[in-house]
Amino acid sequence: MTNPPGHDLYEATLVEIGRITTTWAKFEHWIDQAIWALAKLHDREGACITSQINSIYGKFRALQALMIEAQRPEDVQSEVASMAGEAAKVVQLRNKFAHGPLDMGINFDTRKFEVFLRNVGVRSKELTFESKPLSVTELTEAYTKVSNLYERLMRNWAQIVGVSRIDLLSQDSP
Numbered sequence: 176m177t178n179p180p181g182h183d184l185y186e187a188t189l190v191e192i193g194r195i196t197t198t199w200a201k202f203e204h205w206i207d208q209a210i211w212a213l214a215k216l217h218d219r220e221g222a223c224i225t226s227q228i229n230s231i232y233g234k235f236r237a238l239q240a241l242m243i244e245a246q247r248p249e250d251v252q253s254e255v256a257s258m259a260g261e262a263a264k265v266v267q268l269r270n271k272f273a274h275g276p277l278d279m280g281i282n283f284d285t286r287k288f289e290v291f292l293r294n295v296g297v298r299s300k301e302l303t304f305e306s307k308p309l310s311v312t313e314l315t316e317a318y319t320k321v322s323n324l325y326e327r328l329m330r331n332w333a334q335i336v337g338v339s340r341i342d343l344l345s346q347d348s349p
Contacts, residue, residue, distance in 0.1 A: 213241035
């Protein structure tokens, strides 16, 4: 059985969307782990709590409050506040790809298959309802923003929690 026309383009787009969404998931997971560490919770118990915080905004609010309670240095608290502001923008980009329906179509001007992304949402009481061609550049830029945010968190993680993850894993109790 042969693949339908445009199949390779569609599959490549799905791979790139997967890179965006899984990198974001890793980013959120490390925030969860920072919350668990600062709250002195075992991973399983901590996951019972953080799995109920459905937004990145809520996770950062919890993280920042725990950092204050743990008296983490002001410069690290400022860095986390800055990351929270950046994450508030990047999550919108991630959501566009994670929740936007994809479709294939033919561009009648170029006579080539294109992947279209449907954007449906309400922001400030204004409806957005459109389908636009999805470019490789757009996917690459989105991945870069998500990846940079994740890497920024990783660079600062030990300072955020005050101990490396390896140290946490070697302990019998929090």
